[in-house]
Amino acid sequence: MAVALRLPGVARGSPAALAIRAAAKLGREQDSVRACCARPPAQCWRRSRLLVRCQTAAAALLNNEEATAAAAAHKPRTGFTVVMKFGGSSLASADRMREVADLILSFPEETPVIVLSAMGKTTNNLLLAGEKAVSCGAPKASEIPELAVIKDLHLRTIDELGLDRSVVSGLLDELEQLLKGVAMMKELTRRTRDYLVSFGECMSTRIFAAYLNKLGKKARQYDAFDIGFITTDDFTNADILEVTYPAVAKRLNGDWMDDPAIPIVTGFLGKGCKSCAVTTLGRGGSDLTATTIGKALGLREVQVWKDVDGVLTCDPNIYANAIPVPYLTFDEAAELAYFGAQVLHPQSMRPAREGDIPVRVKNSYNRHVPGTVITKARDMSKSILTSIVLKSNVTMLDIVSTRMLGQYGFLAKVFSIFEDLGISVDCVATSEVSVSLTLDPSKLWSRELIQQELDHVVEELEKFAVVHLLQHRSIISLIGNVQRSSLILEKAFNVLRRNGVNVQMISQGASKVNISLVVNDSEAKQCVQALHSAFFENGFMSEIEGADVPQNGASLNSNRAIYGN
């Protein structure tokens, strides 16, 4: 402290200023700083990061070139080791918050960054409350049942954890005001919707940080939109921009250096680059927040803690015999998520792949089960089928050219229509004069004009083609080793034939990990179950020489029973 007073005119943020701040924090005088600079650099590692930084800065301050070089060679280690993300299912109550805190504290060797989603079903309740506010009239907005559920859950959690209600009372008041505003305006724009759902993550992180502090583990809450998560302005489905990585690293590392505390970061949220308003990353977007932080900080691992024993061989809600998949590549996981497995956000593998950070999917209800490890590459020599994914309520288009055989430009014309209308295509199969494709339902669902848009697409295509619009279809994706596609297809078609199911379209993605089959919605679940039994339950994998067989994990159903999922 005394150092600062004795050195007037020191520029803010300069090495000298850093040394002074560091010295002040350490309660040392300039002599200590000087002594620190003279100490052999090897000792740096054994000292706190703050002292290393102090040494670097103080060396510059004292103009000691040798010390500057020596200290610079020993860059302070980044404090953080892993990201641990907990989803809504892991945080549904006070008991669950206690359990998650206990889980984090059971890894004392780690310095984690924690990413949290909203508690339980809070995001769904906020969306429902918003929709009801549009039509209920301002005086009734305070009585929306979902608002009462949200208030009750958060205040009860606070009381049961022995915290002060002021941790969220301001946010709850603001939320009620916002719903009154929506009721008065009688409209809920996508921008307002994002602001509305942000209350879920803002509250869960504040409660959890306060609880960790109460336990004596120093924690600091962060709203992602305040620490550099910059996104496109695509409300409800924003993309993270590159500037996010250095900004987030600077903020989290900087704060840690100044005053170490476990960061508790809101998942799912960002700040629009032009609007500066709160944006969201699409449903389930906290997984993406976690991998973004993992890449930004160059961490050893990203852990996403869920209510299942890892990524499973199929959705356990469709078929209870699903079993955990021990290893996946980023490509397999991305494909699985994109084609509808709710367990991971479709974009979340991108930062992990770019930063080559392994992602581990674990069960917060069953913490000792190994889970699924997702990495850049894995030994595929024994792998056949990894997982079966179902995407229902898909729209399919059969488009047949009315022009001459072999006419060029047909496909370009077809796809330019989708581009112009901003509709994303999932699967494509082509012949010389026709193309069949499926439309991404999530992209359509996020709009309001579904039927009108489809009619418009058909109208445009009919200018040069005969079009059949087929609704209520499902895509069954077989994720696995497409090097063995003949084997997979032989088995799959055998099963489907035995079940009397006619496949309406097949598509094999360029990523070589996915074969997609389109069937009627009404037959899809039964197909998934039959395929699962054939591939994973009847010894088929082990019959094939050396094939890798996923192992059955414990208590899948008991987790869901606890949470009622």
Ligand SMILES: Nc1ncnc2c1ncn2[C@@H]1O[C@H](COP(=O)(O)OP(=O)(O)O)[C@@H](O)[C@H]1O
């Ligand atoms: N292939 C799959 N493997 C595991 N879980 C799946 C799969 N497909 C769908 N799910 C569903 O995903 C849920 C976990 O994802 P999610 O609800 O987003 O978790 P969280 O909210 O904890 O992040 C599981 O409870 C399960 O019902």
Ligand SMILES: N[C@@H](CC(=O)OP(=O)(O)O)C(=O)O
């Ligand atoms: N709360 C958000 C974001 C999220 O990632 O949630 P979860 O981790 O519970 O899937 C949602 O429900 O979409």
